[in-house]
Amino acid sequence: MAKRSRTNSVDKNLKDGRGVGIGLDYKPWLKIQDVSSSGRSTRLKGITIPRQYEFLSDMERNYFYLLEFSDYVVDIREQYPLLPLEETLLIAEELGITHPRNPKTNEPIVMTTDFVVTFQDKRMRKDYARTVKSKSDLMDERVLKKFEIERVFWERHDIDWGIVTEEEINQTMALNISYVHAYQDLHNIEGFELITETQFEDLVIEYIARMMRNTDSIRKISHLFERDFDLISGSGLSIFRHLIINKIIDV
Incomplete structure (x- = not known):
């Protein structure tokens, strides 16, 4: 033993x-x-x-x-x-x-x-x-x-x-x-620190709507989205990554 x-x-x-x-x-x-x-x-x-x-x-x-x-x-x-x-x-x-x-x-x-x-x-x-x-x-x-x-x-x-x-x-x-893992919660990502939950939900809904109604590249959609809502550069792609890691959209 x-x-x-x-x-x-x-x-x-x-x-x-x-x-x-x-x-x-x-x-x-x-x-x-x-x-x-x-x-x-x-x-x-x-x-x-x-x-x-x-x-x-x-x-x-x-x-x-x-x-x-x-x-x-x-x-x-x-x-x-x-x-x-x-x-x-x-x-x-x-x-x-x-x-x-x-x-x-x-x-x-x-x-x-x-x-x-x-x-x-x-x-x-x-x-x-x-x-x-x-x-x-x-x-x-x-x-x-x-x-x-x-x-x-x-x-x-x-x-x-x-x-x-x-x-x-x-x-x-x-x-x-690994590219999207850190974007599960955007509240700690630059550009989203001061955005309320309601504002964030509205942004996500509008971003998804823009993806669904046109065939532009994600980069172009994100760029125009940032311009229209006065967001810092990269915010649109951050939302896109957020949607992927939370399985709101399939890729």
């Missing part, structure tokens, strides 16, 4: 409430400052669940964009811990695999899964665990052994687990979502 092993950092994270809760109350086990990452680490404010999310790579961030834009995703928990630590230690022992350890202290670390995603439709609500990894990294035997511990953990918890590579992430769609 694997012996109980817990470090001060694990106890601190548990005390801070990391890795527990759902929705707004969830705190990721790992944050950007905790680990070195491949690619650009990113923090984003969510829309479905309006809290700060922590991503350790570009692939994680892009996958998040796709998840959040889905009509069926109701919760996303990133950097989710496989707790208790004793369980993954036992699994590793049973599999004859060395459990991941801190390279400086050689103490066992809490393993994490990149995303635990809650899907809901008319028939069911279900959690899925997904690990995001570059296809080339799957050639590394150490990575595969770690994933085997992860797979068995989720299997024992009766939760579907899988690996997501760059081939499953639509880069173009993720990029397009």
